[in-house]
Amino acid sequence: MSDFLSKWIKGLDKTRKVTFSRLASILGTNEIDDMLWDDLEEVLIQADLGVDTATDIIKNLQKIVVDDGLYKASELIDALKYELALRLKESSDPLEEFAGKKPAVILMVGVNGSGKTTTTAKLAKKYKESGKTVMLAAADTFRAAAIDQLQVWGERLNAPVVSGKEGGDSAAVAYDAVQSATAKGIDILIIDTAGRLQARSNLMEELKKVHRVIGKALDGAPHATWIVLDATTGQNALLQAKAFKDVVKVNGVILAKLDSSAKGGMAFAIAKELDLPIVYAGLGEKPEDLEKFDRNRFVDGIIGD
Ligand SMILES: Nc1nc2c(ncn2[C@@H]2O[C@H](COP(=O)(O)OP(=O)(O)O)[C@@H](O)[C@H]2O)c(=O)[nH]1
Numbered sequence: 548m549s550d551f552l553s554k555w556i557k558g559l560d561k562t563r564k565v566t567f568s569r570l571a572s573i574l575g576t577n578e579i580d581d582m583l584w585d586d587l588e589e590v591l592i593q594a595d596l597g598v599d600t601a602t603d604i605i606k607n608l609q610k611i612v613v614d615d616g617l618y619k620a621s622e623l624i625d626a627l628k629y630e631l632a633l634r635l636k637e638s639s640d641p642l643e644e645f646a647g648k649k650p651a652v653i654l655m656v657g658v659n660g661s662g663k664t665t666t667t668a669k670l671a672k673k674y675k676e677s678g679k680t681v682m683l684a685a686a687d688t689f690r691a692a693a694i695d696q697l698q699v700w701g702e703r704l705n706a707p708v709v710s711g712k713e714g715g716d717s718a719a720v721a722y723d724a725v726q727s728a729t730a731k732g733i734d735i736l737i738i739d740t741a742g743r744l745q746a747r748s749n750l751m752e753e754l755k756k757v758h759r760v761i762g763k764a765l766d767g768a769p770h771a772t773w774i775v776l777d778a779t780t781g782q783n784a785l786l787q788a789k790a791f792k793d794v795v796k797v798n799g800v801i802l803a804k805l806d807s808s809a810k811g812g813m814a815f816a817i818a819k820e821l822d823l824p825i826v827y828a829g830l831g832e833k834p835e836d837l838e839k840f841d842r843n844r845f846v847d848g849i850i851g852d
């Protein structure tokens with residue numbers, strides 16, 4: 548198996564083994580009957596797809612069974628994979644969208660601990676490997692540790708880091724970073740922010756300000772605002788994302804920690820309820836464990852063979 552494929556299979560181990568493994572017995576040997584539909588629907592709902600999506604998939608599969616004259620349960624698997632992939636949005640290639648923008652500015656948002664800083668580092672590594680120059684900005688000024696964390700990554704990845712003082716104005720850090728990246732001719736600037744809890748409206752106000760100030764420093768920026776969601780938190784992450792969407796214009800989701808989650812099925816709920824594409828998937832803790840989201844690989848990873 549290629550390195551790339553095995554990354555998805557390994558990264559989705561938990562979701563596949565804990566959540567989708569029952570499919571094997573349901574679709575194993577039986578003929579298609581009412582009990583199969585009930586069991587299948589139950590698995591899909593338990594897999595965090597959401598009731599609407601699960602019901603809709605069952606309805607479509609039932610139609611395929613009639614139209615194509617299928618009678619063995621095992622014949623359903625390809626149709627199921629097709630139906631699942633269909634419900635995920637394929638995001639366009641960010642690097643293509645960033646072409647011609649210098650710097651392209653990415654704003655990373657999300658609650659504390661979701662994986663923003665780690666993902667910022669992973670993105671920096673990826674983009675540097677594509678031959679881009681990358682600058683990082685530590686606009687999480689709430690904790691000194693957060694600034695240090697990004698600085699350590701910057702040193703490891705050989706990317707300059709703009710940061711302020713602990714307790715400083717995060718919007719000012721973001722503004723300085725955009726100016727510095729522009730002056731230095733940097734290709735991509737990634738701005739890491741603090742984990743704002745949606746309940747604390749003053750912190751959300753500050754995020755709004757960061758977003759606005761970036762636009763003042765550079766017309767059209769930020770070019771992407773990505774929300775990092777922790778895949779282990781399931782439905783809760785969706786609520787968080789909605790709160791962030793109310794405050795800033797979010798363009799996409801980065802689904803982190805898929806490797807530690809059995810709730811990978813939430814990807815379907817993200818597509819349906821948030822109407823956002825998943826741009827990247829976090830499949831491990833190491834800097835290289837970030838993949839551009841690929842719906843077919845994802846579905847193969849959660850279902851297996
Ligand atoms: N297993 C795993 N852990 C991750 C992933 N992304 C982030 N983490 C871990 O999640 C924790 C919080 O990450 P951090 O980037 O500091 O979150 P932040 O508060 O949003 O900046 C750290 O221990 C990371 O190593 C991932 O894709 N897989």
Ligand SMILES: [Mg+2]
Pocket residue numbers: 663664665687693739740
């Ligand atoms: Mg952080």
